[in-house]
Amino acid sequence: MCNNVMVQIESARSRSLNDTRKRILDVAVEVLGQNPDAGMGDVAAAAGVVRRTVYGHFPTRSDLIRSLTQQAVNEVAAVLDEVNASDRAAETVWVDFIARLWPLAHRYRVLLALRRGEYGEEIHALLGPVDKTLADLVQKGQDSEVFGRHLPAQVLSQIAYAAVFAIADNNLSGENLSARAAAITSLLILGVPEARARALVDTQP
Amino acid sequence: MCNNVMVQIESARSRSLNDTRKRILDVAVEVLGQNPDAGMGDVAAAAGVVRRTVYGHFPTRSDLIRSLTQQAVNEVAAVLDEVNASDRAAETVWVDFIARLWPLAHRYRVLLALRRGEYGEEIHALLGPVDKTLADLVQKGQDSEVFGRHLPAQVLSQIAYAAVFAIADNNLSGENLSARAAAITSLLILGVPEARARALVDTQP
DNA sequence: ACATTATTGCACATCAGTGTGCAATAATGT
DNA sequence: ACATTATTGCACACTGATGTGCAATAATGT
Numbered sequence: 001m002c003n004n005v006m007v008q009i010e011s012a013r014s015r016s017l018n019d020t021r022k023r024i025l026d027v028a029v030e031v032l033g034q035n036p037d038a039g040m041g042d043v044a045a046a047a048g049v050v051r052r053t054v055y056g057h058f059p060t061r062s063d064l065i066r067s068l069t070q071q072a073v074n075e076v077a078a079v080l081d082e083v084n085a086s087d088r089a090a091e092t093v094w095v096d097f098i099a100r101l102w103p104l105a106h107r108y109r110v111l112l113a114l115r116r117g118e119y120g121e122e123i124h125a126l127l128g129p130v131d132k133t134l135a136d137l138v139q140k141g142q143d144s145e146v147f148g149r150h151l152p153a154q155v156l157s158q159i160a161y162a163a164v165f166a167i168a169d170n171n172l173s174g175e176n177l178s179a180r181a182a183a184i185t186s187l188l189i190l191g192v193p194e195a196r197a198r199a200l201v202d203t204q205p
Numbered sequence: 206m207c208n209n210v211m212v213q214i215e216s217a218r219s220r221s222l223n224d225t226r227k228r229i230l231d232v233a234v235e236v237l238g239q240n241p242d243a244g245m246g247d248v249a250a251a252a253g254v255v256r257r258t259v260y261g262h263f264p265t266r267s268d269l270i271r272s273l274t275q276q277a278v279n280e281v282a283a284v285l286d287e288v289n290a291s292d293r294a295a296e297t298v299w300v301d302f303i304a305r306l307w308p309l310a311h312r313y314r315v316l317l318a319l320r321r322g323e324y325g326e327e328i329h330a331l332l333g334p335v336d337k338t339l340a341d342l343v344q345k346g347q348d349s350e351v352f353g354r355h356l357p358a359q360v361l362s363q364i365a366y367a368a369v370f371a372i373a374d375n376n377l378s379g380e381n382l383s384a385r386a387a388a389i390t391s392l393l394i395l396g397v398p399e400a401r402a403r404a405l406v407d408t409q410p
Numbered sequence: 411a412c413a414t415t416a417t418t419g420c421a422c423a424t425c426a427g428t429g430t431g432c433a434a435t436a437a438t439g440t
Numbered sequence: 441a442c443a444t445t446a447t448t449g450c451a452c453a454c455t456g457a458t459g460t461g462c463a464a465t466a467a468t469g470t
Contacts, residue, residue: 020446037242037322039427050448055429113321117242148399150389155375159368159390166367170360184355185364188393194353225416244457255418260459 021057023047028068033110036117040064065119072108073126076101080133090141091192095200097137098164098183105168105182112165134161138190148191160189226262228252233273238315241322245269270324277313278331281306285338295346296397300405302342303369303388310373310387317370339366343395353396365394 027047031038040061044051058064083097114123131154138157141147151159167182180201187197232252236243245266249256263269284305288298319328336359343362346352356364372387385406392402 035322040429041427051428052430052449053447056446059429061428116318117240117322148393150393150399151372151383151386155372158375159371162371163364163368163394166364167356167360170363178356181356185394188353188355188396189368189390191393191399193398194355194396245459246457256458257419257460258417261416264459266458 020047020049020053024049024054024057024064025067025071028064029072029107029110032065032068033107033113036110036113062119065114066122068110069114069119069123069126072104072111073130075104076108076111077130077133079104080130084133084137089146090137090144091146091187091196091200093137094141094187094190095183098161098186099179101161101164102168102179102182105165106171109165109169112162131158134158141190146192150191156190160186163189225252225254225258229254229259229262229269230273230276233269234277234312234315237270237273238312238318241315241318267324270319271327273315274319274324274328274331277309277316278335280309281313281316282335282338284309285335289338289342294351295342295349296351296392296401296405298342299346299392299395300388303366303391304384306366306369307373307384307387310370311376314370314374317367336363339363346395351397355396361395365391368394 024043024047028043031043031046035042040054041051043064044054047054054064058067079100080097083093083100086093088096111123111127114120115127134157135154138147138160139153142149142153142156147156150156164182164186167178167185171178183201184194184197187200188194192200229248229252233248236248236251240247245259246256248269249259252259259269263272285302288302288305291298293301316328316332319325320332339362340359343352343365344358347354347358352361355361369387369391372383372390376383388406389399389402392405393399397405
């Protein structure tokens with residue numbers, strides 16, 4: 001019974017706690033996205049705290065990476081599931097997906113950066129469901145003849161959405177402009193004719 | 206004059222020397238391509254020599270990376286320059302380029318892997334001329350209306366040939382099959398209609 | 411056989427990053 | 441004011457990778 005009080009107290013401390021924790025996570029996404037080999041010290045410095053504090057929230061570098069990846073995957077998966085819930089045509093779903101993915105793409109390029117090197121396996125595992133859902137969507141598009149068959153759905157989906165991340169990455173100027181461009185390019189990759197691609201993108205803001 | 210003899214002797218030793226050096230370079234491409242964070246020890250082990258021997262040929266890890274990158278860039282640049290020499294249409298040149306690039310793509314995915322993290326700047330510098338030539342080629346294609354304008358030539362070229370590397374990477378099965386698929390996909394990215402893309406790829410083996 | 415050179419094996423110094431412990435201090439809620 | 445908790449500042453041990461030095465050894469060309 002006394003324990004309940006303890007628990008309440010513990011959850012009461014959580015304001016400032018979650019605050020710094022969240023800031024560390026945010027800045028870690030940024031730092032590790034730019035340099036996957038950045039250490040705990042770099043993250044701490046960028047977050048404006050001392051290295052020791054980071055270890056207070058994440059006992060291990062692995063834990064930080066894990067939490068980081070988990071959050072990124074969760075957000076992407078949420079977008080994908082939400083968009084994929086309807087029974088619209090694969091084309092339409094894809095356009096919608098890219099449109100909502102775009103704001104996250106540049107931020108979460110850390111996912112692409114971390115897929116190689118040391119934590120690749122783990123990230124691949126976390127990313128598994130997303131990859132599968134995406135592959136299924138592309139497969140569905142291929143079955144209904146709206147997407148091309150020049151590559152198997154599994155790899156085609158990878159290339160198509162990797163391209164979106166790549167475009168977001170090489171994007172130093174107009175954000176709004178490139179959002180359209182990214183969507184159109186990904187549709188081209190999927191084998192959608194340019195005219196049709198433009199029509200799809202423009203009729204769904 | 207005696208020095209000449211020395212020089213001759215020094216170049217006479219070069220059989221076995223260049224042999225191990227080349228093997229180390231070859232295996233380093235492989236190892237670092239799979240894991241960019243691999244150390245000198247890993248490379249040595251994979252090459253079947255002792256760590257000390259690697260340091261005998263490459264005084265520093267940086268030197269190894271540099272030589273590695275230089276070789277890769279040289280090969281890609283050679284292909285590109287050779288193909289780009291003629292005054293054929295941009296489409297045709299591109300298809301030719303991809304066809305000759307393909308055998309190198311999987312091997313030199315190390316280039317994409319190393320662009321982030323620690324040596325990114327240096328690699329970017331070495332890759333600069335290639336990137337520029339490629340951008341110019343795509344620009345030329347855009348000027349003659351055979352390539353799309355959904356993205357600026359500079360980033361479009363990056364996306365298009367990065368996709369080729371990505372396809373080569375996700376390629377666990379048919380090599381010959383994917384060579385065509387890679388070429389077609391890259392053309393789609395460049396805004397070439399699918400029918401035209403297939404025609405281009407098929408009429409130029 | 412001889413001389414030259416590449417390779418090996420081992421020891422060693424160095425360095426950067428990780429992770430921990432603990433007391434002092436600042437911020438917070440009540 | 442008080443108690444609780446997060447943060448800080450330092451100390452330290454530990455690990456893994458880098459790079460060097462040197463003598464022993466194997467391989468090579470002449």
